[in-house]
Amino acid sequence: MKRSKSFMGIAVALTxxxxxxxxxxxxxQNVRIxxxxxxxxxxxxxxxxxxxxxxxxxxxxxxxxxxxxxGGKKRKIELIxxxxxxxxxxxxRSYEKLMxxxxxxxxxxxxxxxxxxAIMSLAKKYHYPMLxxxxxxxKLVDAKNPYFFALxxxxxxxxxxxxxxxxxxxxxxxxxxxxxELFGLEQFTSLKSSMAKKGIKILEAKSYPLGIKDLxxxxxxxxxxxxxxxxxxxxxxGTFLSTGQAKAIGFNAKIFYLAVGxxxxxxxxxxxxATVEGVMGLGTWNPKTGAAAKxxxxxxxxxxxxxxxRWASAFCYAGLEIxxxxxxxxxxxxxxxxxxxxxTTHQTIIGPMRFKGSENVSTPGVVSxxxxxxxxxxxxxxxxxxxxxxxxxxxx
Amino acid sequence: xxFWLELAASGLITGGIYAVVAIGLNLQYGLxxxxxxxxxxxxxxxxxxxxxxxxxxxxxxxxxxxxVAVTLFLVGMVVYRLCFRRISRSAPTVExxxxxxxxxxxxxxxxxxxxxxxxxxxxxxGYSFMAEPVDIAGARxxxxxLLVFGVAVAASLGLLAxxxxxxxxxxxxxxxxxxxxxxxxxxxxxxLHPVVFGAGLALAGVAGxxxxxxxxxxxxxxxxxxxxxxxxxxxxxxxxxxxxLLGGFLLGLVEAFGMHFTNPSLKMVLSYGVLVAVxxxxxxxxxxx
Numbered sequence: 001m002k003r004s005k006s007f008m009g010i011a012v013a014l015t016x017x018x019x020x021x022x023x024x025x026x027x028x029q030n031v032r033i034x035x036x037x038x039x040x041x042x043x044x045x046x047x048x049x050x051x052x053x054x055x056x057x058x059x060x061x062x063x064x065x066x067x068x069x070x071g072g073k074k075r076k077i078e079l080i081x082x083x084x085x086x087x088x089x090x091x092x093r094s095y096e097k098l099m100x101x102x103x104x105x106x107x108x109x110x111x112x113x114x115x116x117x118a119i120m121s122l123a124k125k126y127h128y129p130m131l132x133x134x135x136x137x138x139k140l141v142d143a144k145n146p147y148f149f150a151l152x153x154x155x156x157x158x159x160x161x162x163x164x165x166x167x168x169x170x171x172x173x174x175x176x177x178x179x180x181e182l183f184g185l186e187q188f189t190s191l192k193s194s195m196a197k198k199g200i201k202i203l204e205a206k207s208y209p210l211g212i213k214d215l216x217x218x219x220x221x222x223x224x225x226x227x228x229x230x231x232x233x234x235x236x237x238g239t240f241l242s243t244g245q246a247k248a249i250g251f252n253a254k255i256f257y258l259a260v261g262x263x264x265x266x267x268x269x270x271x272x273x274a275t276v277e278g279v280m281g282l283g284t285w286n287p288k289t290g291a292a293a294k295x296x297x298x299x300x301x302x303x304x305x306x307x308x309x310r311w312a313s314a315f316c317y318a319g320l321e322i323x324x325x326x327x328x329x330x331x332x333x334x335x336x337x338x339x340x341x342x343x344t345t346h347q348t349i350i351g352p353m354r355f356k357g358s359e360n361v362s363t364p365g366v367v368s369x370x371x372x373x374x375x376x377x378x379x380x381x382x383x384x385x386x387x388x389x390x391x392x393x394x395x396x
Numbered sequence: 397x398x399f400w401l402e403l404a405a406s407g408l409i410t411g412g413i414y415a416v417v418a419i420g421l422n423l424q425y426g427l428x429x430x431x432x433x434x435x436x437x438x439x440x441x442x443x444x445x446x447x448x449x450x451x452x453x454x455x456x457x458x459x460x461x462x463x464v465a466v467t468l469f470l471v472g473m474v475v476y477r478l479c480f481r482r483i484s485r486s487a488p489t490v491e492x493x494x495x496x497x498x499x500x501x502x503x504x505x506x507x508x509x510x511x512x513x514x515x516x517x518x519x520x521x522g523y524s525f526m527a528e529p530v531d532i533a534g535a536r537x538x539x540x541x542l543l544v545f546g547v548a549v550a551a552s553l554g555l556l557a558x559x560x561x562x563x564x565x566x567x568x569x570x571x572x573x574x575x576x577x578x579x580x581x582x583x584x585x586x587x588l589h590p591v592v593f594g595a596g597l598a599l600a601g602v603a604g605x606x607x608x609x610x611x612x613x614x615x616x617x618x619x620x621x622x623x624x625x626x627x628x629x630x631x632x633x634x635x636x637x638x639x640x641l642l643g644g645f646l647l648g649l650v651e652a653f654g655m656h657f658t659n660p661s662l663k664m665v666l667s668y669g670v671l672v673a674v675x676x677x678x679x680x681x682x683x684x685x
Binding site for chain 1: 399402403406407409410413414509510513517518519520521522523524527529536537538541610611612614615616620648651652653655656659660661663664
């Protein structure tokens, strides 16, 4: 009895405190930017390598410089971030809450193609511009959503670049594995058409499920067919697995290409820099692609004690640069921000960026390759930071 | 080595990985009927401890495994005292133990997973260890996978020997057959129960440590392993050490040959197909007594 009374007392006190607490006047001055992203669950490794660290670092940088310049007045950024628990329902509900009841000033995108696709229509309904940095797929771009902007290169652009590189090296045949997810299917469709256009023959193609623990039977079959190129349209677990197992069985094609995760520093660290020497993959930038990229790299290492990934990380930061620039030019009117984003050529750490509809049409398809511990850009030649190692050296 | 033998060997090695994952849960669920659904989380904890100690102290991860086992054993004793002692004491039947421990296991799963998120974040982690190909009769395998395979076989046979030929093993079996009867003949069940539970966690930790040498790790890695473990011990027969080893091998072989003849995407269909077929033919698993 005594115990329940004291509980009651605490409850009453807490409720009273909550009701009487004054709304902090400073909060009204802040620019409130909301997002939901995976901090837990299966999407979290990707989201926490590539995306959220950039949000936090950017907000800290802007605030350290006094804040966002809105109509000549510096206002601090207040990030409102929710954990979406890698759950699509939670993504949609969180953004609905941010847009309709929290009424945040701006939003930042969630992680991954599926989650971005899921909230695109909300962004349009509530007029929130969305600069998505981890979403690819024609399905998204072709939706013609005026508030949606996709920064990453689309699958056909990336696969065309790979095909062009292969043609330049007179590569004639390829063996392909792809992950059974929207991402893998989209990439594979694009790859098939890019290969067909360039007359490269796909000797064998197999799909695999995300949770697979052994790919060696498939890799052995492919090894026996002696393809010039091995192309894995993989997610990180498949990227790590096929690297280790190809090395184990000594399957070394002239081109060894893997998709998501190849650009992660942990890929080099887990597999060993000597092992990944010559492995190619989806990438776009590294500290050598420009002074701004170098500054970003250094700031990221300083803040997080870890390197950013060499593909989408910089796109996430570029999206924040674009958003900041738009706000400082036109204020917090989201319609005007949208128009500014849509109609301007932006200067970013990746280079100039212009949108046609939802698609970034300035950044070309890129092929990168691990060389002595750095993920060098090797194609197209005008963006290359190093010459490609071809054929890929033997596994070490 | 011929192509088929090589395919079979790679299936057996993957099967060994499945068996290692299952051993700890086989002690807890197979022998004690404690449905520890957070098994994969403790495996993940073992993987993180190994990774942390290896990357900060630069110690050979194999040397670390006994330390991980002892740590997880102690954690297991505490977890048992806090969460499972009441359940196994107050439940009138083993079915009630299963149902209640399942709920507690869910809670533990969230707790352990989120504790690791708080401590180390959601990043992928990993290190390179024994990632060298080894030649065996003309076929090449990754050294770290062979190590896991060896430990799987050794641990399964060791467990089998302990359960079958030692007094402790006899006591454990007696305790499961009839807790009251075991007490009557002088078996100290209040000590034995937590010790067996702790041993289950220790084995999960060792499995995690071994897996961290082969695969990249993240806080969400555990759940799929719990599912794998459940399939393997159901296939082999609850509580049978040799059953879960051979169950693991069977799954690995079916997957390897299935992948060769069909497509890796059919892996799930094949694994569950085998499980269903075995359960129809032998409802209590391959090696149930």
